Amino acid sequence: MPWRLFSSSFPMIPLGDCIHFLGSLAKMTFLLFRLSSPVSARQCLYRMQGRSIVYMQKTPEEYKGNVASEGITIAKFGASWCKPCQKSKTFIEELSNKFTSIKFIEIDVDELPQIADEEGVKSIPFYKFFKNGMLVQEHIGGDKDQLQELILKIQQ
Template sequence: MSVLTITKENYQKEVTESDCPVLLDFWASWCGPCRMVSPVVDEIAEENANVKVGKVNVDEQQELAAQFGVMSIPTLVVIRGGKIANQAVGARPKAQILSML
């Protein structure tokens, strides 16, 4: 499954109403650790058809970032059934991100 760009406009449909777990990557283009995590998140999206993966640009989606209390990036959040199931701040290796799911 390809990575979705999550905005406040599509959040309800793509995240809250999702039948499968959703991994959200809160990031910004100027963030070095975000650029390290991004290809790993892309890999997870390609390899796991049962997981929806979305990226939230915190500069463009400040409202969503505030809703999740994002203070540092990258922040990874797993949503199940519309609720936060897991959350981690900072760059993580692939195995650690997969274990969050």
């Protein structure tokens, strides 16, 4: 008779599946308790699922809070109608998975025009690199290799 989880009123679950699930749950719980912020917890969950972490900014306050935070933050300014912006979306997601200690955020210039104006965005895609709340680099265009070089330079 196969092992049963809980009681006979629940469907039978093979013991191997239970152990796999409980092992994953234990790893996730351990990582979540080690993390200090909800954003970090979300990053942990997404990374465990193999999903990219690029946060779409909804308000000016959210944007300002993210760029003022500790660590490295890369802000990408773009628009839904911009072909180069859409093309760069794929490799920004790849970079977010490669450089896990960096926070990647995205700002739609049509949804947050006041932020685009304040930040001096004249062309898209446009990137701003922040380190510990200070602007350290700006970049226009969507070349993956150039962005990766800039990230490596800023990390040093």
